[in-house]
Amino acid sequence: MPSHQHRGARLLALPLALTLLGAACGGGTGENADPDVAGGGSGGDGAGSGTVDVSGSSTVEPISSAVAQLFEEANPDAVVNVDGPGTGDGFQLFCDGETDISDASRPISPEEIATCEENGVEFVELKIAFDGIAVLTNPANDTIACLNFADQYALVGPESQGFETWAAAQPLAGELGSNTELPELPLQITAPGAESGTYDSYVEIVLEDLAEEREQEAEPRPDYSSQGDDSAIIQATEANEGAFGWVGFAFADRAGEGVKILEIDGGDGCVAPSAETIADGSYPVSRPLFIYVSAEAAESNPTVAAYVDFYLGEGIDQVGEVGYVALPEDLLAETASAWEERRTGAKEA
Amino acid sequence: MSDVGRQRVPLTLASLQGDRRRLRREAALRRLFLGAAALSIVISALIVLSLIREAWVFVSQVDLASLWTDGWFPRRGLYDLKTLFAGSLIVTLIAMAVASPLGLGAAVYLSEYARPRVRQALKPVIETLASIPSVVLGFFALTFISPEVVRRFAEEATLANLTAAGIGVGLLTIPLIASVAEDAMAAVPDALREASSGIGARKVTTTVKVVVPAAVSGLVAAFIIATSRAIGETMVVLIAAGASGGSLFSLDPLREGLTLTAAMATQASGTDAVVGAALTFQSLFFVGMLLFLVTFGLNLVADRFVRRVRQKY
């Protein structure tokens, strides 16, 4: 039965043929993945043909992705991968040498600097934009228009575990000196989790000082719904009348009528977030956005350097396109000079 | 032994021992196939080793108090195991509650009632349900089951919730229960059915009082295998039960939650250059080891029951 005998061989022949075909077709562009060059897994023969690995903040991700898309259009052989697991997770990968650039929505922390140092990773810190953190509630919640830091501490701070309604936080808020009237609505908090820089920024700006005063850990109450996806926070806020959450301003702005953005009183009166108030610093809950570039990658991988050049040049317009606040001229110049000189080390710790 | 007209060839020992080359090839091939089979043991060993190596780091260094806290927040050093077990338990219970009646009912019908042609038409349908990737069920759970089924009856449910995920996992497991249960009932000899009919029992009596009890070992095996599958399901929970890097301990099925499996998948950046909470990476392996032990144990038990079915008949 020769036909049966050959059938078995034919079964294996097909995938083998496919693979050989693939080798023939792909042989030409195979040079791209030259694995001998450290930093990115492929150096290639020029600035426009290597691989750049970017990871980190989900807030900065849209900017880096938009810039990457444009960069790839200008340099068809380049490959720029952008991921957004969170600022903290991003730094872990970065300090492990696994990524070339780390997006961050907060400055690198002392522990992270120490880990990077331990692993011999040097970085160039580049501020690229401003972002505000919008504090949200549902539009149906019409008794509240403005919250101060004491209110927010009472609602979501470390001592607030178990508060089921907004009004339940009233006594604590009063203790801290606020006289905002909190409604009798069920309190449903949806906000970023600990992997997110937005979480870190919010905790640092809103909760830290009060927590220190009251000798508590600067942490939010553990019983809130932590979401990695900013859009999920928006959705949850739209769906629940007593919702409370915080998210990057660009996301909130885009969400339009579905959410109500609260004004924040940081001690100088109630201010609503907008491009202007974030840029001039009058909106209290705002933070700079960074990219941290591995000095070693910048040196050994021309594509990384080209990408960052592009980022700070034509690409920086994407900051506004995506919805964040562009840096004023002087700060942008500072960033540019820091990059040109490849100044390593953190300024903002 | 006809050697008429042929040369007489002396019979030597060599000719009885067979062609050396053939035998050598035979032995080589045998070893090759043995290697292939033994590879499975290597894989098992690798799984256990890779789990134990990091899990041991976790177990030896973890602050035992952090294993019983308010929630599972590995990046903050809170490793409350009961959060994950509660999540897995809730999802599995809901899944089994959905899959058991549907799967068992389908199996009983196909095995006892359906005409051969109906059976032939329906079996591929069940197998089609079985082949649907879990990500598709996850999408379905999030975008259809949650709004249309869960939130319709329980408005306070969050967008992503454990119930929707549980129902999704249940749908995924129906074909598994159906096929194993059907095999179990098919293994029951016709003699039992005929004897029951012979003394005048109706179809339903025969089915319920004779066939099902006779197949009970196989049915138990089906449930255990399905439970193991439900516990091990990741993608449906990841997509439809919402909770990201951490979750508070809760027994409320109408909120988001984390299971053992989803907790592992959300540590995907999986790097050990840990900053801050020192054991985040190792916790991934620890949970993996727990999961492996649970499903391993369940599979062993199920295997016992399956073998009992085979022995009986």
Added chain:
Amino acid sequence: MAAVAPHPRTAELVRARLEQGKLDVAGTLFRWLLVGTLALSVGVLAVLLIDVVTGGWGVLSSRLVDFLTSADRTSAEEAGVFQGLRGTFWIGVFTVVLAFPVGIGAAIYLEEYAPRSRFTRIIDINIRNLAGVPSVVYGILGLAIFVKTLASLPDWLGGGPLTGGRTVMSGGIIIAILVLPIVIITSAEAIRAVPDSIREAGFGVGATRWEVVRSHVLPYALPGILTGTVLALARALGEAAPLILVGAVQGRLGGGPGSLVDLGQLQERFTAMPIMITNWSGEFAEGFQDELAPAAIVVLLVFVFLANGTAILLRNRYAKRR
């Protein structure tokens, strides 16, 4: 073997006679209950398919080719699944090239060569357990081996200092390992079903064990083996959890479309269809969750159902031949 009922007509006549027209309430109710459960299962499947097809119809009908050949983009009108198709293609290749030969070889050993010893029993139990291990644990194995341990080894093995082994090769190998037990179990069943008389015919004319297997057993068992392997392939195409742990890109995978069979891509970051579906399902930005995700699901289901349908067809065709 299911209960072989007598011709339905006869059974009904006899039953009617015996019952003398009395209504068997419980029996009828029970029967309808069973039909109900079956209908519910089938109904849910139908609802799922309808939901997915109607959701993705807009994208699929208006720009199918563009959708299949574009890379993932930030805007929903331009995004496509090509990178996912490429990743899934390579995972399929790895599954076929690695899992099928090894799995069939292992099955041949277990059914044809293995003595009834303790060692054989251990291998058997071991394989059954591996089949029941959750896919995410295989992901951990991939993470531990390819991403961590091998990262320090030479790059030709799939590791690399910066990519850290989070490549499609790593993903493909680990999925091949995942479906290996399924291939072994189904192939072993197919081989076991071959009647001994066939083997004995071969031995009778002096063939060695391998010659008997190659020329008698395998051809006879091939349909069953093929069915099992195709089902395993369908499973491999739909797996996502191991890929997440091995580092499939969940954000933006760079590089644009490129070619399908570029071997250089094997050592690059990757994504796959199930991963893209997962990302798009959770992406609440306009158009992703409600249009692109179902469209991608339809594309994936086409392949999975194709594989499944082939397996069923094969089984039916060769079952008739017996």
